[in-house]
Amino acid sequence: MSTNNLISAAKKEGRAALDELAGKQLLASFGVSVPKSVIAKDEATVANAIAGMQPPFAVKVMSPEILHKSDSGGVKIGLKNADELAQAITTMAAAPQIKNARIDGWLIEEMAPAGQEVVVGAVRDPNFGPLVMVGLGGIFVEILADVAFRICPITRLDAAEMLDELKGVALLNGARGRAPASREAIIDVLLKIGGENGLLMQHADDFTEADINPLIVSANGAVAVDARFVLA
Amino acid sequence: MKAIVERFNPLFKPKTVAVVGASTKGAALPNVFIRRIRELGFTGAIYPIHPSAPEIDGLKAYRSLADTPEPIDYTFIAIAGAQIPPLLAAAKGRVRFAQVISSGFGEVDEGRDLQQQLVDAARAGGMRLLGPNCLGIYSPRGHLTFTEIGPRPAGSVGVVSQSGGLGTDIVRRGLNRGIKFSGLVTVGNCADIGPSDMLEYYFADPDTKVIGMYIETARDARRIFEILRAEKARKPVVLLKGGRTKLGLAAAVSHTGSLAGDDRAWIALSRQTGCILAESLDEFIDTLLIFQTLTPRPDKPTERVVLFGNGGGASVLATDTYARLGLEVAPFAADTIAALAELNLPPGTSITNPVDCPVGTLQQDDGRVAEKIVDIIYGIGKPEALVMHLNMAPFVGRSKPEVLDNVVLAAMRVQSKFPGLAHFLLVLRSDGDEQIEARKREFRAKAVELGIPVFDEIGNAGYALKALRSHERFVQSRRG
Numbered sequence: 064m065s066t067n068n069l070i071s072a073a074k075k076e077g078r079a080a081l082d083e084l085a086g087k088q089l090l091a092s093f094g095v096s097v098p099k100s101v102i103a104k105d106e107a108t109v110a111n112a113i114a115g116m117q118p119p120f121a122v123k124v125m126s127p128e129i130l131h132k133s134d135s136g137g138v139k140i141g142l143k144n145a146d147e148l149a150q151a152i153t154t155m156a157a158a159p160q161i162k163n164a165r166i167d168g169w170l171i172e173e174m175a176p177a178g179q180e181v182v183v184g185a186v187r188d189p190n191f192g193p194l195v196m197v198g199l200g201g202i203f204v205e206i207l208a209d210v211a212f213r214i215c216p217i218t219r220l221d222a223a224e225m226l227d228e229l230k231g232v233a234l235l236n237g238a239r240g241r242a243p244a245s246r247e248a249i250i251d252v253l254l255k256i257g258g259e260n261g262l263l264m265q266h267a268d269d270f271t272e273a274d275i276n277p278l279i280v281s282a283n284g285a286v287a288v289d290a291r292f293v294l295a
Numbered sequence: 296m297k298a299i300v301e302r303f304n305p306l307f308k309p310k311t312v313a314v315v316g317a318s319t320k321g322a323a324l325p326n327v328f329i330r331r332i333r334e335l336g337f338t339g340a341i342y343p344i345h346p347s348a349p350e351i352d353g354l355k356a357y358r359s360l361a362d363t364p365e366p367i368d369y370t371f372i373a374i375a376g377a378q379i380p381p382l383l384a385a386a387k388g389r390v391r392f393a394q395v396i397s398s399g400f401g402e403v404d405e406g407r408d409l410q411q412q413l414v415d416a417a418r419a420g421g422m423r424l425l426g427p428n429c430l431g432i433y434s435p436r437g438h439l440t441f442t443e444i445g446p447r448p449a450g451s452v453g454v455v456s457q458s459g460g461l462g463t464d465i466v467r468r469g470l471n472r473g474i475k476f477s478g479l480v481t482v483g484n485c486a487d488i489g490p491s492d493m494l495e496y497y498f499a500d501p502d503t504k505v506i507g508m509y510i511e512t513a514r515d516a517r518r519i520f521e522i523l524r525a526e527k528a529r530k531p532v533v534l535l536k537g538g539r540t541k542l543g544l545a546a547a548v549s550h551t552g553s554l555a556g557d558d559r560a561w562i563a564l565s566r567q568t569g570c571i572l573a574e575s576l577d578e579f580i581d582t583l584l585i586f587q588t589l590t591p592r593p594d595k596p597t598e599r600v601v602l603f604g605n606g607g608g609a610s611v612l613a614t615d616t617y618a619r620l621g622l623e624v625a626p627f628a629a630d631t632i633a634a635l636a637e638l639n640l641p642p643g644t645s646i647t648n649p650v651d652c653p654v655g656t657l658q659q660d661d662g663r664v665a666e667k668i669v670d671i672i673y674g675i676g677k678p679e680a681l682v683m684h685l686n687m688a689p690f691v692g693r694s695k696p697e698v699l700d701n702v703v704l705a706a707m708r709v710q711s712k713f714p715g716l717a718h719f720l721l722v723l724r725s726d727g728d729e730q731i732e733a734r735k736r737e738f739r740a741k742a743v744e745l746g747i748p749v750f751d752e753i754g755n756a757g758y759a760l761k762a763l764r765s766h767e768r769f770v771q772s773r774r775g
Contacts (some may be wrong), residue, residue: 073348073719123532126709188560190513190514190515190516190517190560191517191520191560191564192558194563196562211563212559212560212562212563213563213566214520214560214563214567215563217567218567220772220773221566221567224566224567263554
C-alpha cells in the first residue's frame, strides 16, 4: 500500500491515529528501520505466522480503542517461541481493558537489539508548519523535557546540532557504562523524518503529532520500535 | 531582489504623501504628522484629503485619493475605521502604499469584518496596506517620521515592529544610543504587509546592513523561516519576540488578536537560521548597536575577551557574567603580563585579565597611561574582543577633567590604530548624577561617530558580544 493509501484508509475508517503497523509501514517507506513483524489473528495462528522469524519476540494488541497499549496490559516482550507467544496472547486478551475492546489482531515483532532509547517526535505548528523533535528516552523526555526542536526541513548539520543541544548527549557516547549509540543512525532517522524530502515535508497536512518512541539505537543502527501518527 | 527594492521605494522614499484625518484646527494626529515630516525636511508634495475644507495647514486639500494632482506614493490615514474602506476603494490605482493608524479592526472581535473590508478595499483601490492599528513609518531616507525627533542622518539598521508604541521606543532609544536607521516600519495587525515582507525588503535593500524585528503574532512565520533559511545570516537579524511565555501569550492575543507561535519554534528558528533572539528591549537595542558598529569576523569567532577599566568589584562580577555567557575572560599569557609589569603601575592595579586599574592608576600621566595599556593588550595579548569600562563617578573630584578625557581619548583611538584586530566595546558607567550623565552623553556621541559601540553596563556589552559571537559562529558553520 502506498503511503497516501495508508493514510486515506485510516481516515476513511475514522481513526484518530494510524495503527502501529500502518505507522511502521509509513516509516519503512521512508527508509526508517522497523522490526520484522507479522500479524496473528489469534493464538492458533501464531506458529505459522512466525515461520522464518528470529526470537526473542514482542507481541502487542492491535486495537483502535486502545491508545496506551502497555498501560492496558497489551504488550509482552522477551518471548522465545510460539507457545510463549500464544500464552501471552491468551493472558492479554483477558485483561480488563482489552477483553471488551475491538481487537484487529496481535502484532508479533522481532525484538530490536539492546541500545539507547531515543524519542523522535513531530508536531505541527499552526504558523511554522511541521517541527521535528529529538530527545533521549525515558526520564530525559518525560521528566526533564531534555529535547530539541527544529522547523522542517532540517539539514544534516541541523540534526547534528539538535543532538548536541541535549543535556544528556554524553549518554550517546556510552557514558556510565552504557553501550555507545550511533549518532549517525539518529541523524539519518531525523533526516528521513524531518529532512528536505522527509516524511513530515511530504505529509505536512496529514498529521498533527507523531512519535517514534522508542527508537532503539545501538552502535550500528536505529530501529523504530513503536510509532504513533495522530491524524489531522 | 532589485524588484522588491523598487517596489518598496515609494514607501521609504516617497515623492508624494497624502494625509487623511488632518483637521482645519490643526490639532489631530495627521496634522502633527504633517508638521513632523516638514521638520524632518520632507520637500515632496503633501496632499491633505478632507471632505469639505479647501485648505489644511496652508496646503490645498482634496476630496478623494483619486483627485490629487499626482499619484500618491504614501498615504497616512487616521480617521474612524468605518470610513476607511470606501476611501481606499475610491483610489483608482493612484496610491502605492496606505498606512492605517486607526484601530478597532482585527485586534478586537467586533472589528474582524471591518478588517476584511479594509483588505478588500485596498485591493480594489490598487494599493498595498500597512496596519491597521499601528503608528507609522520612520524613514530618514525619505524624511518621514511618526515620532517627534529632530533631523537625523539615515543609517543601516532596518526594523519592522508589530507594535507602534514599541516602535517608538526603538527609534527614540536607539537614536539616543547612536543607532542610525535605514527605516522602521510599524505594521500593527498586518492585514496585508507583514513582517516577512519587510524582512525580504531589508535583505534586498543595499542601505540596510542589520535587520531588527519585533513580532507578537506571526501568521507569516513560515515565510519568515524560509527567507531566513535561504539568506543564511547574510545580514545579521535580531528578533525580539513578544508572547513567548504563556502569560505573555495571553497579552499578545488580546493585543493583536490572533494565535501566536510557540516559544520552542522561535528558539528552533534562531538555532537553524542564525537570527539572534533578544530577551528584552534593552538587549534588542544593544544587539542592533553592536552589529551596526562592529564587523562580524566569522573566520575568527569571538572567544577570548579582555576586560579593562576601573572598579575591582565590577570587573569580578562582570567576569562571572561573561563566564555564564560562555565568553572567556582568561588570564594573560606571561609575555603580556611582563609587558604590563614594565609600566610599573601602582599597587592595587591588577594586570592579569581582567585588567583592573583604580582611578589612582589611570591618573598617571594625566590619563595617557590608558593608551599604553591598550597598546599592550592589543599588540601582545591579541584577544578577539576588548571591553573597556569606565566608572565615571570616581574620577569626579579626584582628578583634573582632562584625565577622563585622555582615558576616553585612548579608547577613541583604538579603532584607527588597530583596525580589524579585535572588537572594541566601550562601557561608560554612570551613577545617574546630572553632571556625569551630561559628560557620558558627550563621550557617547563622539564614540559612536567613530564606530565604537557604547554600553551602559559591562553585562550589557557581554550580551551584545555573545550575540555577535553567535552570528560569527553560525556564519562560519554554514559556509559551503
